[in-house]
Amino acid sequence: MLDIRSEINNRERKTFGQWFVYQFMNNRIFILMIVLMILLIFMAIFYSKTFFSVGNFSAVLLNLTTSGIMAVGMTYLIVGGVFDLSIGANLALGAAVAAYFMKSFTNIPIVLSVIIGISVSVFVGLLNGLIVTRLNVNALITTLGMMSICRSLAIVITGSGIANLPDGFKAFGQLVFFRLQVPVFYLIIITIIGYFLLKKTVLFRKIFYIGSNENAAILSGINVKNIMLVSFIIMGLLAGFTGMVVAARLNAAVGTMMPDINLQVITAVVLGGGSLSGGRGSVIGSFVGCLFMAIIRNIMVITGMSIYLQSGVIGLLLIVILGLDAIIAKKYGTIT
Amino acid sequence: MYDNNYSLKRRSTINNLLRKRPILLGVLIVVIAAFMSALYPSVYFSFNNFTAILLSVSSIGVLSIGMILLIISGEFDLSIGANLAVGATVAGFIMNRIDWVPFPIAMIAGIAASTLAGLVNGLIVSKVGVNALIGTFSMMGILRAIATAVSKTGFVGLPPGFLKFGQTVFLGIQTPVFYMLFLVVVFSFLVNNTRYFRKLYFIGGNLNAAKLSGINVTKEKIINFMIMGALAGFTGVVMIARLNFAMGDLGGGIELQVIAAAIIGGGSLAGGIGTIEGAFLGALFVAVIQNALVIGGVNVYIQGVIVGLVLIIAASFDILINRRNSNF
Numbered sequence: 001m002l003d004i005r006s007e008i009n010n011r012e013r014k015t016f017g018q019w020f021v022y023q024f025m026n027n028r029i030f031i032l033m034i035v036l037m038i039l040l041i042f043m044a045i046f047y048s049k050t051f052f053s054v055g056n057f058s059a060v061l062l063n064l065t066t067s068g069i070m071a072v073g074m075t076y077l078i079v080g081g082v083f084d085l086s087i088g089a090n091l092a093l094g095a096a097v098a099a100y101f102m103k104s105f106t107n108i109p110i111v112l113s114v115i116i117g118i119s120v121s122v123f124v125g126l127l128n129g130l131i132v133t134r135l136n137v138n139a140l141i142t143t144l145g146m147m148s149i150c151r152s153l154a155i156v157i158t159g160s161g162i163a164n165l166p167d168g169f170k171a172f173g174q175l176v177f178f179r180l181q182v183p184v185f186y187l188i189i190i191t192i193i194g195y196f197l198l199k200k201t202v203l204f205r206k207i208f209y210i211g212s213n214e215n216a217a218i219l220s221g222i223n224v225k226n227i228m229l230v231s232f233i234i235m236g237l238l239a240g241f242t243g244m245v246v247a248a249r250l251n252a253a254v255g256t257m258m259p260d261i262n263l264q265v266i267t268a269v270v271l272g273g274g275s276l277s278g279g280r281g282s283v284i285g286s287f288v289g290c291l292f293m294a295i296i297r298n299i300m301v302i303t304g305m306s307i308y309l310q311s312g313v314i315g316l317l318l319i320v321i322l323g324l325d326a327i328i329a330k331k332y333g334t335i336t
Numbered sequence: 337m338y339d340n341n342y343s344l345k346r347r348s349t350i351n352n353l354l355r356k357r358p359i360l361l362g363v364l365i366v367v368i369a370a371f372m373s374a375l376y377p378s379v380y381f382s383f384n385n386f387t388a389i390l391l392s393v394s395s396i397g398v399l400s401i402g403m404i405l406l407i408i409s410g411e412f413d414l415s416i417g418a419n420l421a422v423g424a425t426v427a428g429f430i431m432n433r434i435d436w437v438p439f440p441i442a443m444i445a446g447i448a449a450s451t452l453a454g455l456v457n458g459l460i461v462s463k464v465g466v467n468a469l470i471g472t473f474s475m476m477g478i479l480r481a482i483a484t485a486v487s488k489t490g491f492v493g494l495p496p497g498f499l500k501f502g503q504t505v506f507l508g509i510q511t512p513v514f515y516m517l518f519l520v521v522v523f524s525f526l527v528n529n530t531r532y533f534r535k536l537y538f539i540g541g542n543l544n545a546a547k548l549s550g551i552n553v554t555k556e557k558i559i560n561f562m563i564m565g566a567l568a569g570f571t572g573v574v575m576i577a578r579l580n581f582a583m584g585d586l587g588g589g590i591e592l593q594v595i596a597a598a599i600i601g602g603g604s605l606a607g608g609i610g611t612i613e614g615a616f617l618g619a620l621f622v623a624v625i626q627n628a629l630v631i632g633g634v635n636v637y638i639q640g641v642i643v644g645l646v647l648i649i650a651a652s653f654d655i656l657i658n659r660r661n662s663n664f
Binding site: 137140155276306 | 466469474595637641
């Protein structure tokens with residue numbers, strides 16, 4: 001009796017079911033794209049005017065760029081077996097600090113305020129990394145605590161919100177090139193760089209080994225602590241950058257902004273093929289995951305679902321996809 | 337522990353006692369209370385204030401019982417806030433719309449709904465094998481949607497008999513405090529003294545060894561999730577008895593506070609470590625700190641910074657202490 005593993009090794013997919021299972025396990029992007037195509041066809045039939053409009057695409061793109069930039073950093077962390085719940089609070093803090101400097105010290109250049117803001121976020125990332133790698137505290141606890149700290153500081157700094165940021169800063173997020181807003185270009189560049197670093201450089205490829213088997217990685221001479229520290233720092237940097245982009249687009253910095261983006265980004269990375277136990281994941285997959293989530297949310301908003309129903313749908317979707325993943329993995333063993 | 341001649345030194349009794357997290361927390365609570373009583377004698381050191389502290393911890397205290405059971409066995413549950421809203425709105429719906437049903441039945445129905453949600457959580461996380469973080473996070477979204485759908489704009493005007501369940505004052509203390517203390521004492525006894533709950537430490541300590549010893553790990557974890565669900569439902573029902581108002585967004589954000597309480601109380605997310613009394617004292621510790629900050633007039637939002645710091649310090653405490661005492 002041939003089992004599916006040998007069949008696939010022989011490159012024979014006897015039935016559609018076997019081929020589907022293989023694609024589902026190994027090509028998550030494929031599945032997501034198929035579902036997306038179905039959804040797009042659905043929207044073209046029923047909501048074509050609303051959905052396929054410039055304004056709507058801008059809204060989707062804003063959501064996409066915010067989560068997409070940070071998803072690159074989160075991919076590195078999840079592949080390494082950890083994650084970061086503090087990214088929303090971190091970006092709010094970075095934006096708060098930058099906005100505070102911009103409005104209180106009007107004689108210093110805006111660029112300096114932005115650099116100070118991003119540096120604060122990088123520092124938070126550094127702290128996260130140090131606590132997880134040196135003090136061996138679980139990533140969930142560390143980033144949970146840091147999230148509370150950053151969010152509280154951001155609210156204290158911004159009070160009821162810092163609005164009317166200088167015009168020069170607005171340009172950072174609102175310039176238009178080739179009819180596309182600037183953040184899209186940031187997203188594309190960061191995603192491409194992130195993809196190449198993770199896939200093609202020796203240093204970051206090691207993260208896959210760290211995530212698969214940390215002890216084996218240590219014994220192979222991989223400097224696990226420092227590589228994961230660098231990953232947390234990168235995450236902080238991207239969170240700070242995203243904070244600047246969001247503040248530039250909203251022309252304001254509010255302490256409570258982006259409260260749930262941490263779980264949104266983790267969800268996108270997991271949808272795109274990342275495994276929370278580490279060792280699996282891809283930057284392109286995370287990007288497609290973000291695209292998927294942004295479009296699904298947009299569709300739900302257009303069809304008039306309440307916020308809570310939206311979370312319910314996304315929750316159901318996740319359970320179905322991950323549940324199928326787990327059941328198939330148990331039945332056939334993970335195919336690599 | 338070892339001196340240079342490799343003979344075993346005995347630590348002092350106080351050193352040994354303070355290494356137990358519940359005792360350390362108890363001592364810290366007393367120290368903070370003494371400090372605050374000296375600074376603010378009339379406001380702080382009063383029966384009203386102490387009962388207020390206990391009342392503020394009553395929801396999180398009950399929930400942390402269920403959470404520490406899960407954490408000991410190596411899992412956790414992010415859906416408890418939404419779950420308590422489900423229990424609360426189901427009970428509220430029956431009491432409000434189906435008023436010929438006596439309210440105790442409505443309460444049981446609410447708790448049963450939450451327990452059912454806990455069962456689903458358990459099936460998803462332990463039977464199917466989805467990661468606890470994503471699995472319970474997804475259930476949180478689904479349960480929140482259900483709670484909002486059931487409650488729509490919310491229920492007010494719950495039966496007066498039901499309100500007595502949460503608003504009676506007995507010996508000067510509100511009833512939810514008694515429920516919390518009762519549950520903490522009962523579960524603490526059960527976990528420390530029964531074979532049934534001792535199995536959880538084995539599951540959390542070494543999953544494979546537990547399976548090979550014949551423990552039905554899947555079943556135990558599912559039961560833990562159901563206990564968590566039942567406690568969440570109970571907390572939701574008590575909450576609406578106090579508020580006289582049931583709405584779909586009750587309990588938002590409470591899950592992270594509960595996990596923090598369990599960790600501060602000595603639990604470890606790696607599994608196998610933690611106690612019920614520790615989790616309760618962890619929750620009480622945070623409540624005492626928050627109360628002290630409010631009475632001291634500190635900016636409300638600085639509380640978030642302090643609680644975050646306490647959480648991180650508590651989680652890294654063992655390593656920080658061991659580094660000082662060990663040879664490496």
